[in-house]
Amino acid sequence: MSLLGIEWQQVGAIAAKEFRDRIRNRWVLAITLVFTVFALVISYFGAASQGSVGLQGIEATIASLVSLVIYLLPLIALILGFDAIVGERERGSLDLLLSMPITRFELLLGKYLGLAAALTSSTVIGFGLVGIIIGLNLPLDALYQYVGFMLSSVLLGLVFLSLAVTVSVFTQDRTRASGIAIALWFFFVLVFDLLLLGALVLSGGQVMGALFPYLLLLNPADVFRILNIFGQDDLRTMYGLSSVFPAALANPAYLGAIMSAWIILPLGLAAWRFRQ
Amino acid sequence: MIEVHRTTKAYGPIHAVDGVDLSIGAGELFGLIGHNGAGKSTLFKLMLGLVPANSGEIRIEGQPVRGAGFRQVRRRLGYLPENIVLYDNLTGLETLQFFARLKGAPSASCAGLLTRVGLGQASQRRVRTYSKGMRQRLGFAQALLGAPRLLFLDEPTNGLDPEGIREFYQILREMQDDGVTIVLTSHILSEIQQRVDRLAVMRNGKIQAVGSVQTLRQAADLPLYFELTLADGAEPALQQALAGLTLDPIQFAPHRATLRCARAGKMALLAAVTSLGEQVLDLHITEPSLEDVFLGYSGGAA
Numbered sequence: 001m002s003l004l005g006i007e008w009q010q011v012g013a014i015a016a017k018e019f020r021d022r023i024r025n026r027w028v029l030a031i032t033l034v035f036t037v038f039a040l041v042i043s044y045f046g047a048a049s050q051g052s053v054g055l056q057g058i059e060a061t062i063a064s065l066v067s068l069v070i071y072l073l074p075l076i077a078l079i080l081g082f083d084a085i086v087g088e089r090e091r092g093s094l095d096l097l098l099s100m101p102i103t104r105f106e107l108l109l110g111k112y113l114g115l116a117a118a119l120t121s122s123t124v125i126g127f128g129l130v131g132i133i134i135g136l137n138l139p140l141d142a143l144y145q146y147v148g149f150m151l152s153s154v155l156l157g158l159v160f161l162s163l164a165v166t167v168s169v170f171t172q173d174r175t176r177a178s179g180i181a182i183a184l185w186f187f188f189v190l191v192f193d194l195l196l197l198g199a200l201v202l203s204g205g206q207v208m209g210a211l212f213p214y215l216l217l218l219n220p221a222d223v224f225r226i227l228n229i230f231g232q233d234d235l236r237t238m239y240g241l242s243s244v245f246p247a248a249l250a251n252p253a254y255l256g257a258i259m260s261a262w263i264i265l266p267l268g269l270a271a272w273r274f275r276q
Numbered sequence: 277m278i279e280v281h282r283t284t285k286a287y288g289p290i291h292a293v294d295g296v297d298l299s300i301g302a303g304e305l306f307g308l309i310g311h312n313g314a315g316k317s318t319l320f321k322l323m324l325g326l327v328p329a330n331s332g333e334i335r336i337e338g339q340p341v342r343g344a345g346f347r348q349v350r351r352r353l354g355y356l357p358e359n360i361v362l363y364d365n366l367t368g369l370e371t372l373q374f375f376a377r378l379k380g381a382p383s384a385s386c387a388g389l390l391t392r393v394g395l396g397q398a399s400q401r402r403v404r405t406y407s408k409g410m411r412q413r414l415g416f417a418q419a420l421l422g423a424p425r426l427l428f429l430d431e432p433t434n435g436l437d438p439e440g441i442r443e444f445y446q447i448l449r450e451m452q453d454d455g456v457t458i459v460l461t462s463h464i465l466s467e468i469q470q471r472v473d474r475l476a477v478m479r480n481g482k483i484q485a486v487g488s489v490q491t492l493r494q495a496a497d498l499p500l501y502f503e504l505t506l507a508d509g510a511e512p513a514l515q516q517a518l519a520g521l522t523l524d525p526i527q528f529a530p531h532r533a534t535l536r537c538a539r540a541g542k543m544a545l546l547a548a549v550t551s552l553g554e555q556v557l558d559l560h561i562t563e564p565s566l567e568d569v570f571l572g573y574s575g576g577a578a
Binding site: 095099100101102 | 321324326347348350351353359360361362363365374375377378379380418
């Protein structure tokens, strides 16, 4: 079946194998358990520092989970995808795959979709189980917020998976690919905000102040944070976002589009490079 | 069927394939020989469109190998890479089914193919439990998926035992009878010299010679060996009979003599030996082997 010039049977064959590999080696199960356990623990003990334990309000729970997801999910996605292509090349199996009637783009797309299915399954099932448990005591609009958090988590995972697959196309060996993947995690999760704050302080808030919200959009982890925090009044105040981030930019559809661009652009770059 | 025209592939300053011209006809069993690093595998990759050439053009069934139309050719093409790497976590049958799906070949043919290459009993075992020979057989089965009209086999008998090698060539013979074009490389020259229609000798990225084994032998002009079994006291008569001929020194052993002569002097030598009548009890002429021919063309590098 050919659609948009792509033979989807070949894409499906590659994607199905990648997904089945992750099911068979229990990767999906392990990551699902990690998400479930961490999310449950954070939901229950998230307010322990304020002297109370037990399930909190949905806003506080999501705030705690956002912090967890921002650290954990990018790392898991990068580890999942960094050797997608370079691993095949290094093992010597890439030539055999490319001798088949499949284009390089179809191979890349199949790899990405298979890994994305594994990551999305773990994210949705892991956080979904917790959602069911805590959802028993919550009103419908709180559940709506939780579903939004889950969807944005899926998007965040797909963004970093896209970056990982791109790294795997550009590098010549797995060691270098893993190093670059970890460096990307450090940059987006730890360093980017510090650099931004440093620049803000150094410029005395004059120039950087106006640019600051736009620069935040250059980091998908920040976009994810804004997506989940800005829509909730208490959290927006708590994080101080009201003063630095204009409401006009915080439209979920707009932020979702930015996250989607973060998925498509690196993959497009990878496809271009892989074709060379 | 396969047309390679003035094709060059360089990696930095190294010309892995250097100005190669080659034409392989439909239904031909063609061998590619050369020392390690001669450029055989790179030429394979160029012919399969896996790497772009720096210059020149390669067409298979009229299609440029890097063109969009080559996808259809790939459906009728089988490839067994040197040192094949398969997926350890799949069973033999799952491996074939995966590649069948990629190739658009019917999944139902997989079990039969595994039986054909001698893996019928091991089809449900994970590939990680396979020996090197079994992996090679599975790789060969993969190359046979989709009833290919063209087979590229890079060192296909690596890791196979003698029985496996015999079975492998039996299948190749059947495929050749069906008109399949086969291109293979091998380090075991004695194995392919009786089986290929033509072969090419590669050295430092260039084709040194192309032709049938017999043609290459003649073109290489390597000496022939005459081994004579002599009657008692026949040595002086032999030396006298050969006195007028240009020969390397004769090597004598009790009742035996070994002579080396150029191909052009064969008939004169034969006449001289025949003139000795019953003093020569037996005569055996040895043609240069493919190894000799190969070493002659490759400058002695094996």
